[in-house]
Amino acid sequence: xxxxxxxxxxxxxxxxxxxxxxxxxxxxxxxxxxxxxxxxxxxxxxxxxxxxxxxxxxxxxxxxxxxxxxxxxxxxxxxxxxxxxxxxxxxxxxxxxxxxxxxxxxxxxxxxxxxxxxxxxxxxxxxxxxxxxxxxxxxxxxxxxxxxxxxxxxxxxxxxxxxxxxxxxxxxxxxxxxxxxxxxxxxxxxxxxxxxxxxxxxxxxxxxxxxxxxxxxxxxxxxxxxxxxxxxxxxxxxxxxxxxxxxxxxxxxxxxxxxxxxxxxxxxxxxxxxxxxxxxxxxxxxxxxxxxxxxxxxxxxxx
Amino acid sequence: xxxxxxxxxxxxxxxxxxxxxxxxxxxxxxxxxxxxxxxxxxxxxxxxxxxxxxxxxxxxxxxxxxxxxxxxxxxxxxxxxxxxxxxxxxxxxxxxxxxxxxxxxxxxxxxxxxxxxxxxxxxxxxxxxxxxxxxxxxxxxxxxxxxxxxxxxxxxxxxxxxxxxxxxxxxxxxxxxxxxxxxxxxxxxxxxxxxxxxxxxxxxxxxxxxxxxxxxxxxxxxxxxxxxxxxxxxxxxxxxxxxxxxxxxxxxxxxxxxxxxxxxxxxxxxxxxxxxxxxxxxxxxxxxxx
Numbered sequence: 001x002x003x004x005x006x007x008x009x010x011x012x013x014x015x016x017x018x019x020x021x022x023x024x025x026x027x028x029x030x031x032x033x034x035x036x037x038x039x040x041x042x043x044x045x046x047x048x049x050x051x052x053x054x055x056x057x058x059x060x061x062x063x064x065x066x067x068x069x070x071x072x073x074x075x076x077x078x079x080x081x082x083x084x085x086x087x088x089x090x091x092x093x094x095x096x097x098x099x100x101x102x103x104x105x106x107x108x109x110x111x112x113x114x115x116x117x118x119x120x121x122x123x124x125x126x127x128x129x130x131x132x133x134x135x136x137x138x139x140x141x142x143x144x145x146x147x148x149x150x151x152x153x154x155x156x157x158x159x160x161x162x163x164x165x166x167x168x169x170x171x172x173x174x175x176x177x178x179x180x181x182x183x184x185x186x187x188x189x190x191x192x193x194x195x196x197x198x199x200x201x202x203x204x205x206x207x208x209x210x211x212x213x214x215x216x217x218x219x220x221x222x223x224x225x226x227x228x229x230x231x232x233x234x235x236x237x238x239x240x241x242x243x244x245x246x247x248x249x250x251x252x253x254x255x256x257x258x259x260x261x262x263x264x265x266x267x268x269x270x271x272x273x274x275x276x277x278x279x280x281x282x283x284x285x286x287x288x289x290x291x292x293x294x295x296x297x298x299x300x301x302x303x
Numbered sequence: 304x305x306x307x308x309x310x311x312x313x314x315x316x317x318x319x320x321x322x323x324x325x326x327x328x329x330x331x332x333x334x335x336x337x338x339x340x341x342x343x344x345x346x347x348x349x350x351x352x353x354x355x356x357x358x359x360x361x362x363x364x365x366x367x368x369x370x371x372x373x374x375x376x377x378x379x380x381x382x383x384x385x386x387x388x389x390x391x392x393x394x395x396x397x398x399x400x401x402x403x404x405x406x407x408x409x410x411x412x413x414x415x416x417x418x419x420x421x422x423x424x425x426x427x428x429x430x431x432x433x434x435x436x437x438x439x440x441x442x443x444x445x446x447x448x449x450x451x452x453x454x455x456x457x458x459x460x461x462x463x464x465x466x467x468x469x470x471x472x473x474x475x476x477x478x479x480x481x482x483x484x485x486x487x488x489x490x491x492x493x494x495x496x497x498x499x500x501x502x503x504x505x506x507x508x509x510x511x512x513x514x515x516x517x518x519x520x521x522x523x524x525x526x527x528x529x530x531x532x533x534x535x536x537x538x539x540x541x542x543x544x545x546x547x548x549x550x551x552x553x554x555x556x557x558x559x560x561x562x563x564x565x566x567x568x569x570x571x572x573x574x575x576x577x578x579x580x581x582x583x584x585x586x587x588x589x590x591x592x593x
Contacts, residue, residue, distance in 0.1 A: 031390060034387060035389075036387065036389045037389040040338070040393060044509075086585065087524060087574060087580050089329075090334075092334045092335045093332075093516055094520075095334070095335060096334035096337065096515075096516035096520075097513075097517050097570060099512065100338075100510070100513030100563050100566070101517060101567030101570070102567075103509050103513075103560075103563065104509070104510060104513055104561070104564040104567070105560070105564045107509075107557045107559070107563070108554075108556045108557055108561050108564055109556075111560065203342075203400070204400070206393055207394075210390055210397065211397065211398070214393075214394050217386070248409065251405075251408055252408060255400075255402075255404040255405045258397050258398060258401035259405060262401065262402075265398070275385060
């Protein structure tokens with residue numbers, strides 16, 4: 001337990017908490033844009049960028065690596081858009097292609113990096129599954145600042161996001177440019193993904209964006225409350241998952257965060273008061289009883 | 304046969320099986336389902352290992368096929384309960400995959416089975432792990448498994464060729480003339496899972512996704528006929544496997560990563576030069592016909 005008191009752990013804990021909140025918020029936007037799996041494709045597409053940045057600068061500077069990740073994920077997004085809009089291949093196939101090919105390229109580069117460079121390469125493997133515990137002070141600070149930035153942008157422009165998602169025509173009438181909003185949305189989405197990949201890893205980063213909003217849906221129908229809940233779930237997942245993963249030597253962080261989120265989802269699915277399984281079952285039984293009573297009344301009336 | 308020969312044969316078998324299975328994946332718009340299944344089979348493999356304590360091929364195939372079908376079932380079930388299809392896929396596969404990774408990290412302990420192997424495959428080890436087959440002699444186990452899987456895939460596709468065609472292009476018609484659409488869906492999911500797990504050993508989980516989706520999508524740009532698409536997709540798969548191998552040897556890097564990358568190159572060529580759907584033909588076409 002002594003690890004829980006170390007200041008480095010407290011920083012990492014805080015940063016994954018903020019990361020969870022930011023992804024919970026952005027995840028809601030992605031959910032209503034029907035682009036949940038887009039985040040999966042983009043997080044995989046970030047891997048070659050990380051490796052190229054490392055090969056170019058030969059150092060593990062967080063800023064350089066996430067800049068590389070950002071550029072390559074952005075190129076991935078452009079490719080998906082290009083394939084979707086110019087050929088008859090559908091969006092999901094386009095996402096699958098970009099995901100697999102970029103990740104393959106990333107693995108090719110990762111192998112080269114592992115083979116060629118000396119001692120300072122250590123820790124690049126962690127981009128696959130994430131290793132929050134091994135992050136150092138300056139990385140954590142950077143990650144926290146960027147995640148806070150994302151959170152603030154989403155909260156400040158809450159009304160605009162709502163219009164952007166649910167009533168684009170009305171928004172146009174108010175002189176709100178949809179192209180700008182869409183651009184901002186993609187920038188925030190990619191930013192959240194790339195700051196998350198060092199902590200959670202490229203393979204499971206998408207879970208942090210997908211599971212919180214889906215779980216929140218079981219508790220409320222209001223968009224605002226859903227955003228708040230999704231942020232809370234994301235934050236909880238990040239914080240609890242990180243804490244568990246520091247208990248074992250070299251346990252990967254990403255899977256524990258995802259499993260925590262998965263448990264939150266399971267609880268929501270069972271006990272959620274909107275479309276939760278138990279509530280639905282009770283409603284169903286009440287309806288059945290009512291029906292039975294009615295039919296027995298009818299029988300009595302007939303006799 | 305030589306060491307390189309076995310590797311190329313095994314990789315080509317992966318290319319053909321995945322290429323053929325992938326065609327239906329693209330046409331049924333379930334590309335991301337392949338991504339999901341290729342991740343969740345890891346859980347099936349780990350569970351099979353924990354239950355039997357052996358890395359025997361047949362247990363793994365069964366375990367993986369079960370988790371694959373379960374994944375498909377969960378996604379379908381969440382979807383009918385009002386979760387968007389892609390969000391449902393995202394929830395199910397990330398959770399099950401995370402569970403698999405955690406089981407490996409905590410219970411199995413990186414000795415016999417490690418995550419990196421599962422993700423990237425270790426095709427270079429395949430020729431060492433052989434089994435004695437009458438008449439032919441020593442054959443690598445993975446190659447033998449993949450040959451069986453290829454025959455299974457071909458058998459299922461050829462046997463129900465007409466049914467696949469109708470359920471893929473017009474499910475409503477298929478249902479109205481009495482073809483069990485749901486059964487066909489789960490049969491396909493089973494075939495997909497079995498192919499995925501067999502290819503797992505050779506090229507790893509994520510590369511299976513590349514082999515399943517990309518050659519078929521490239522073939523889709525060249526033809527409108529289902530049969531031709533099957534053949535082209537298989538050819539593209541083999542081509543990427545062999546090309547990827549030599550590229551990997553050339554620059555001395557991960558073979559499976561390089562194969563996945565090669566499928567991307569095939570796709571890029573297709574998207575540029577395909578006569579009807581390619582970008583080049585789109586740009587040089589007279590404006591009136593656009």
